[in-house]
Amino acid sequence: MTSFSKKLGKTRPRAASGFIRLTVDSKAQLCSGNRNASLNQTCCDFLLKLCMCLISNTDTWTHDDLQDVKRVLQESLPSLCCRVSDWPSLLTDIPQSLRNAQYCLIHLLHLSLQHGDRFLCDSAVFPCMLRFIMCVQDQCGDALPASVLSSVLYLLSVTHHGGPRLDTVSVNVVSKALSSCPPLFSRALPLPVLSFIFLYPELSERFGAAALTGRLFRGTEAGQEEERELLELLHTHPAALLNMLVVACEAETAASHSAVGVLRCFLSSVDGVSISRTSDLSDQIRLALMNVLQRQTHTDGLSVLLDVLSVIQSHSSGQMNHTDFKLLYHVSNLVGKMDSSDSELLLSVFNCLYCFLCVCPSHATDRAASLLLGNVRLLELLEEVLSSSPSSSSSSSSLHCSSLLLLSSLMLLQHKHSAQVQKSVTVDLHQILRRLAFSKRHTDALLLVCSVRFVQVCLDVDESALVCVCDTALQRPLQTEDGALHPLGHSGAASLVTALSALMLQKQDLQVSAALNCLTSLMGFLRRRSPESVQHMVVHQPWTRFLLFSLLSCDGSLRPAALQLLTLLVRFSGSVSRWKTEVQSVCEEVERRGVTDLTDHSKHTLRTMLTQCCAASPPDDLRMRMDALLESLKHLPPSDASSRHMLRVGRVSVCLSDLTVGPQDL
Structure with a gap:
């Protein structure tokens, strides 16, 4: 019988739990009233061995639990001669002297469930457990043993599903x-128990962090299943996120390191909107971060807490309070x-500051900018990071992206x-240009996008009091062409045109949008500095026509990037005649497909292109076609291209409006 119970408990745990009920009911029928003592003892031995095997096969019971449960079963099983249907009354109407018998029933219910x-329906078990706790507190007020309370909590949490709130x-x-x-809380509480605790604010506020700490002390040994359960908890219960952050920001312990790892995985999959919509949680996280920063405690948790704050700020309503x-x-x-060697924390800080600036309302940007521009150490760190070459590691590349x-x-x-x-921050612009022109294949895609963005801003600002562009790549004394196009120089501008054209042929929308945005700024820069340069470098280049043809032929001729490029070329040419064939091709495609199925972005971009072409003295027949198409587009809703939508790429937050061309920008 002993070997059978061990084999059953190890190989067929679900069937083994069924044998518990069969044995208990058989004892009640055959051994009550001190009958069949030998059979009773055999049944008790079988139940004890079976329960010990079931407990040893699960990782939610500690060694002390094993000893406590074994002692309770040894003492109580011989006298347990009642059917399972009678257990509810025994759990609530038994004198204190027979408390171990109740413990025995609770352990058996826990193991079976x-x-x-x-053994019993949920509607019977749940009130029994509540009543049991009340009786214990009323009768003696003593604390329940941890093994018993753990079983009670498990039964409450599993049978509470779908029922009314407490x-x-x-x-x-x-x-x-x-x-x-x-x-x-020194043990790893199972997921149902954690969910039960975080279901009630009164419990999560007092015990949430302690409950997670016990679970997280298991570290990485528990594997992917452990991580999956904790991620499920964070997605299901927002309060669990705040408590996880509390654990992560505690002193350097195994639990805090595990919490940081779980939060990193959570941030890679979370929808920031779901956090931001929970305003109370957002406020609590902000206050938690405030407390950590005021303590000036630098832990791994501070980095991940800043990352969580970045996600919240990225999806905020655009209102910044005190x-x-x-x-x-x-x-x-x-x-x-x-220090610049604190790369992980520095990445989180730069990313957080960037998110603040992106969502800051326009009336407050001067205040935010003045605060950061007055921070000399911030500007020094930006210069140190950008003066170094990004390594092949993802963290180094991400830090450069965030800095740019x-x-x-x-x-x-x-x-x-x-x-x-x-x-002022000194930046080697020509090093960035070389990266775009010659190192695209060996450079992270996001770093290319951020480099393009930085170059585009340099072209828009023209002369900056903040950034000192290093121009050592230009020959001295400066040639006339280089002087007119300083700090790019003639060769730098030509190299940039080629690099941007190559990026626009990529399949990644973010790269295409950023490159087109930068090309818009470059053409404006060239027209301001040397009007003839924009013509022979871009507009009249055969490569430009090939680029436009490629974009028009890719995924249909109504791709927004193709329409935007065509708009630019017509605008800087001053006439439709050079691009008449391409404009007619677009009109034919729109007439064939209709405008109904176009995306909002495509509709707005198409309207901008048609408006630009109509203003550039087109032939009468082409004007009539374009006027008819514009008529079908006149009731478009306002474009949201200027909104500050944020995209999270790895650990870097990117404001989409920084990298895309809105119709109003063309």
Whole structure:
């Protein structure tokens, strides 16, 4: 019998739980009233061995639990001679002297339910467990053993599914039981129990962090299943996220390191909108970060907490309150104590500052920019990062991306508000141009996009008090052409045109949009500095016509990038005649397909292109066709191209409007 129970418990756990009920009912029928003592003892031995095997096969029971349960079963099984249907009354109407018998029933219910066998219906078990806790507290007020309370919580959490929420009195009863048993949180509580705790704010606020700490102490040994369960918990219960952040920001422990790892995975899959819509949670996370920054505690958790804040800021409503500006102040101060070797934390800080600037309302950007431009250490760190070459590691590339995006935003805001600058940042523009022209295959795609964005801002701003562009690549003394196109120089401008054209032939929409955006700025720069250059470098180049043909032939001729490029070429040519064939091709495609199935972006871009062409003295027959198409597009809703939508790529947040050309920009 002993070997059978062990084999059954190890190889057929679900069937084994069924044998528990069969044995218990057989004992009740054949051994009650002190009958068949030998059979009773055999049944007890069988149940004990079977239960021990089931417990040893699960990882939610500690060694102490194993000993406690074994002792309870040894003491109580011989006298347990009642049917399962009688258990509810025994769990609530038994004197304190027979408390171990109740513990025995609870352990048996736990084991059976854990292995998929319900001895009693959920509607019977749930109130029994609540009543049991109340009786224990009323009779003696002593704390339940951790093994018993763990089983009670498991039964409550699993049988609570789909039922009504607990009232305040019941929640207080559970809270009192939890507070009286601190050892409970030194174990890895199962997912249903964690979900039950985070279902009630009263429980999650008091015990959430402790419950997660016990679970996270298992570290990476638990594997992917452990991580999957914790990610499910974070997605299901927003309060769990805040408590996970609390654990991550504690002193350097195994639990905090595990929490950081889980949060990193969570951020890679989370929809920031789902966090931001929970306003209370967003406010609590902001306050938690404020407390950490005020303590000046630099842990791995601080980096991930800043990343979570970036996600929240990226999907905020665009309104910044007093707390947001205090956070911006503290994050800015944090930079003053950092070194460029703190790459992980530096990436989180730069990314967070960039998100603040992107979502900052227009009336407050001067205040935010002045705060950051007055931080000399921030500007020094940006210069140090950008003066080094990004390594092949993803973290180094991400740090360069974030640095370029942040510096680009600061350049624009400084130029817009004529803000005072405490220190200029020296950047080797020609090193960036060489990266775009000759190292595309060996450069991360996002780094290419961010490099293009930085070059585009340099062209828009023209002369910046913030950024000092290194022009050592230009020959001295400067030739006339190089002087007119400083700091690019003639060869730099030509190289940039070629690099942007190559990027526009890529399949990644973000690269195409960023390159087209930069080409728009480059053509404007060339027209301001040397009007004839924009003609022979771009408009009259055979390569430009090939590029336009390629874009028009790719995925249909109504691709927004193709329409935007055609708009630019007509605008800078001053006439439709050079591009008449391409314009007619677009009109034919629109007439054939109709405008109904076009995306909103395509419709707005098409309307902008047609409007530009109509203003460029087209032939009468072509004008009539374009006027008819414009008539069908006149009731378009306003374009949202200027909105500050944020995209998260790895650990880097990117403002889409920084990298795309809106119809109003053409």
